[in-house]
Ligand SMILES: Nc1ncnc2c1ncn2[C@@H]1O[C@H](COP(=O)(O)OP(=O)(O)OP(=O)(O)O)[C@@H](O)[C@H]1O
């Protein structure tokens with residue numbers, strides 16, 4: 045067992061797309077202590093989404109070397125659903141549409157699997173409804189949306205709200221938000237930020253992947269990292285995002301090479 | 302193959318070899334079975350109809366790939382031998398356990414047909430509703446409507462061999478609330494051939510639901526014909542669960558004559574079968590009628606299921622809808638033929654057809670053959686079909702939400718078939734079948 049100071053610890057993570065020789069993650073090192081919110085910024089194609097997929101255990105990627113620990117426990121080799129059961133949640137950059145499966149049915153199954161993994165009994169339907177009602181109201185997700193098939197016909201912003209609502213219901217240990225702010229109008233951004241802030245707690249950590257400083261005005265991060273060409277090339281405080289906004293990536297990326 | 306070249310053919314018989322090659326061993330056996338069973342009495346209208354049907358069959362023979370409507374379903378090859386027809390002594394013992402009644406939770410009387418004959422001991426008529434008449438007839442004498450005469454090879458074989466026809470009649474205006482359950486069992490102590498036939502006749506404005514379960518208890522070669530004749534404004538809903546084992550060859554036809562302002566629906570839930578062919582013919586006999594034929598096939602192992610649906614529009618303003626979904630695992634093979642024929646006078650026809658296949662394994666196969674034959678100009682007709690694999694992106698999404706890969710897969714497959722199950726109007730039947738689909742899919746893992 046690792047020491048429990050970090051909720052998430054990534055060491056020298058190298059990964060590629062299955063069946064390809066090209067490395068996308070070329071040695072990522074990142075530690076997120078319990079209770080902290082870290083932002084990851086970086087140019088398009090630098091590997092941010094890949095990192096989030098690899099953390100979530102996507103079968104399309106091969107980890108070549110390195111280590112990932114969640115709460116001191118190695119994640120490598122566990123399946124995506126096992127990682128979710130351990131408390132990892134990925135809010136997708138592009139939430140998928142799943143015809144024929146309602147958000148309610150998905151959430152109920154998710155929550156029950158999580159409870160099963162934690163040795164708890166299934167939630168009764170009224171208890172389940174109560175939880176979902178409360179969280180969905182806060183994120184302005186209507187009952188009609190819950191009863192519709194997951195994300196089918198949802199607007200871009202509705203999809204993102206739906207992701208955060210699921211996150212709020214599942215109360216994960218580690219939240220990874222991949223560009224949740226993209227495509228949100230200002231009101232929705234505030235709503236989502238409130239939802240995320242409400243989840244901040246000493247035993248929960250978050251990774252915010254974003255291109256925009258604005259999100260970080262609402263969800264103030266403890267640290268900001270820059271990912272470029274598959275590596276973390278710069279670490280800093282929340283001001284790093286401001287510098288980036290003013291000067292662009294080029295200075296930071298060159299400086300690191 | 303046995304090349305008989307007329308040697309075994311009796312005097313005065315035509316030699317049935319035109320344009321279809323030599324007789325196969327199975328065709329040869331069918332001929333001698335037919336002669337043994339039905340040659341002695343030639344006089345009645347019934348036997349002559351039998352003979353005409355067998356004659357037609359003899360001329361066409363077992364269809365193979367060279368026959369267009371059977372181009373993916375090589376019956377000629379699959380039927381390498383012809384099992385001996387079921388006899389009276391093959392009847393199942395009273396109390397025979399043919400497995401659970403999947404629709405057991407639904408009310409209504411049960412009519413059990415074993416190898417073509419109504420089995421009174423296994424049947425349960427205690428909830429028989431007033432307004433439905435039932436009889437067992439030898440009746441092959443029905444004429445006057447195109448669908449009585451059609452049915453192709455399956456219809457011909459059935460007409461030639463079936464000895465009993467179960468007839469259900471509802472007089473005009475009767476709305477029968479309880480569903481009638483038909484349980485069609487083929488097989489016995491040995492591999493055998495069985496031929497069953499049901500005729501359903503609804504008077505004007507009558508309403509009936511029939512829930513059918515077709516299954517086999519041994520290796521079989523069976524034909525099953527369900528003939529429907531509805532009056533004006535009649536309303537008929539048919540659901541069939543076809544649950545076959547991997548040594549069953551089951552050939553069925555549902556033939557519907559749909560009168561003006563009436564409603565006909567037939568839903569097929571098909572599982573298994575070495576060779577299952579299920580034809581549905583909808584013949585419209587008046588204006589403003591609606592016909593629905595839809596279904597789901599869940600196939601694994603080496604199962605083969607061919608669903609062929611035709612809608613014949615000869616009157617204006619009728620609606621036909623056909624939607625089918627196939628889930629194919631392992632080396633399963635699905636075939637869908639969809640045929641819409643719109644005659645020149647059938648203006649404002651609204652005919653739509655869709656078929657979708659989900660291939661869960663590399664080795665599974667799907668063939669789709671849509672045919673739209675349209676001779677009227679003011680119509681809305683179309684066909685849509687897809688054939689694809691499970692959506693990996695959706696699968697990962699579900700897994701990332703904590704759902705195991707197996708569960709996620711069955712959720713997606715259920716979602717895929719769920720859309721077609723929605724076609725079943727009766728909520729109770731729908732929920733029985735969606736539960737059953739869930740069980741079948743979790744069994745496959
Ligand atoms: N499944 C895949 N197949 C092929 N290439 C891939 C795959 N996944 C990622 N890549 C490649 O890896 C690189 C990193 O992609 P990734 O999506 O992680 O970038 P990103 O930092 O999230 O970019 P963006 O800011 O545009 O979202 C890109 O060059 C991308 O084309």
Ligand SMILES: [Mg+2]
Nearest residue numbers: 092093094137
């Ligand atoms: Mg990305």
